[in-house]
Amino acid sequence: MIKQGSEVTQMDKQQAKIIMAGFGGQGIVVIGNILARGCVIEDKNVTGMVSYGAEMRGGTANATVVLSDEEIASPYVVHPTHAIILNHPSLDRFEPELVEGGLVLLNTSLMQRDVERKDLEQIKIAATEIAHELGNLKVANIVALGAFIRHTGLLKMKSIEQGIGTLFAAKKPALVGLNLKALAAGAARSVFEPATAKASLG
C-alpha cells in the first residue's frame, strides 16, 4: 500500500478510505477537513463524513474521508484502508475494522497497547508529546497528519499546507504558522513499521 520509509509523491490509481478517530476536542473533524481540502486542491474526487450522533465533549469522535481518482460510490465507510488513531478507545474500536493489509497511524502518546494485528502497516508518532513541546496540545492532530501524509503520500505535503492556510486564514490567521510547524514536526519525527505478517492476497 505504501512505500516504506520514503516520501511518496505519486499514489497508485486507487481509492483510500480513511478514518480519523479520537476524543471529541482532539480536532478529528479539522484534519478530515484539511485532507478533503487537499483533495480539492489536487482535483481528486473526495467525500467526507463526520460521525454525528449524541456526541459530547470528551466522548469519541470520528470522521471519514474517501479520496479517489475515480468516481466515489459510497461516502460511508465500513472497512477503512487507513486509520488515524489519536486515542486508545479508538484503537480498540477500529483496529478490527481495517481492511487486510491496511495502515494504522498511532498517536503513541495516548496508547496503552500495541497494534495486535500482524497484517497492518503502522506509523508511530508521539503526537501529543510533540504538540506539548510545540506549546499547544491542540495541534497534536496536525502533527499526526504530517506523519500520515509523509508516509502514505496520498497527497502532496504542499496541498496540505495550502489546506491549512485556507482553513485557518479566515478565522485564526495567527494559528497558520504553528500548524505548519506541527505538520513539519509530525513528518520529521514519525516512524514507519511494515506489517510483520504479509496480508493474504485476495
Next chain:
Amino acid sequence: MGHKILLKGNEVMAEAAVQAGCRFFAGYPITPQNEVPEYMSKRLPEVGGVFVQAESELAAINMVFGASASGARCMTSSSSPGISLKQEGISYIAGAELPCVIANMQRGGPGLGNIRASQADYFQAVKGGGHGDYRVIVLGPSTLPELYQLTMNAFDWADFYRNPVMILGDGILGQMAEPVELSPYKPIVNLPEKDFVLDGCKGREPRVVKTLVLKPADGLVAHNEHLQEKYQRIEDELSLCAEYETADADIVVAAYGITARVAKGAVRMAREKGIAAGLIRPITLWPFPKSLFLSIAQTASQVLVVEMSHGQFIEDVKLAMNCALPVEFLGKGGGWYPTEEVILEKIEAMAQAYAVSGKETNKCRH
C-alpha cells in the same frame, strides 16, 4: 466561477436556494438537517432575504404558505418527524396551488426514530402525505453537484406548475461533504407571471388565495379536476431518470438518491467480475419515470431494488414495469446503509441463480 469548493450537502442545498432567488426561509431545528437553517440564518440577511426560526414545524410551513402567497420564492426544510408535522400545510399549499420548496433530509423512523439516514418517507413523499388528492413533485438527488442543480430547478418547477416541490434527501446526503462548483442560477423554464400574488389590490380586482371551496356545490369537484389535469400535464412533461450500463444489462439495479450512488459502485464491481449489470436511477420520484422502466423491462432479465426502507420504492418499480420481470429486493429501515459489497453479493447471487435456471444471459461486453 469554475472552481470547486467543499461544502456539506445541507449547505449546498441552502446555497443553491439562495442562488435561485429564495428570499424567505422558515424552519425548526432537527438533526440531520440543522445546517440548512444555520446557513440560511447567516446567508439570507446578506441578500435582503428573511430567515425565521419558527416556534414549530407547523408554524414554519404556514409561514412559507404566506410567503408564497405574497410572491416570494420560499423554502422550508426538516427531517422525517418534522416533515410529518408539516403535512397539513403541504396539503393546503398544494390545494391553493402555491409554489414552494420543501426539503426532507430523511432519518430513521417510525416515530421519533433515530438520526441516522433513511429512505423510509418515500410513500409519504410520492403518494401524498397530507389529506386530499394532491401531488408534490419529488426529486431524489444522488450527489452534491446534483443536489445543487436540482435545488435550483426545484424553484423553477414550483413556479412553473404552481405546486410544492420536495427534495427528498437523507441524513448522509445532508451531512456528507463533497466538492461542488457553485455555478450561477439560470432558469430552465419560461417563468410565468405570478398573477396570484396578494400584494394589495389598489387599481386591480381583488384576489383570493384559499383552500376552502363551499360554493358552488360542485366547486371543489371542478377544482380537483383542474388539479388532476395539472398533475397529468406534469407527468407528461417532467420525468427525469439516469441510466448506467443498462443497454446490455441482464440484471438492472433500481435505486434512488444516496443508495443509487452506492449501487453504481456495486454495478461497476459486478462488471469487473463479468456480470452484465446496470443501474436505473429515477431523479424525479414523482412523476415516476415509467417509460424508461418499461423499456428496461424489455431488455433486462431481472431487477434488483435497493432502498433504505422495507419496500416502498419497489412498489413503483413493479408498477412501472407492469410486473414484467422478476424483482428482487435489498433494503432495511431504521438507519441501515447498504455497502457496495452487500449489493454486489446480491447481484452475484442473482446472476448465479439465473445461470443455474438454465436461461441464457446477455454477454457482458467487458
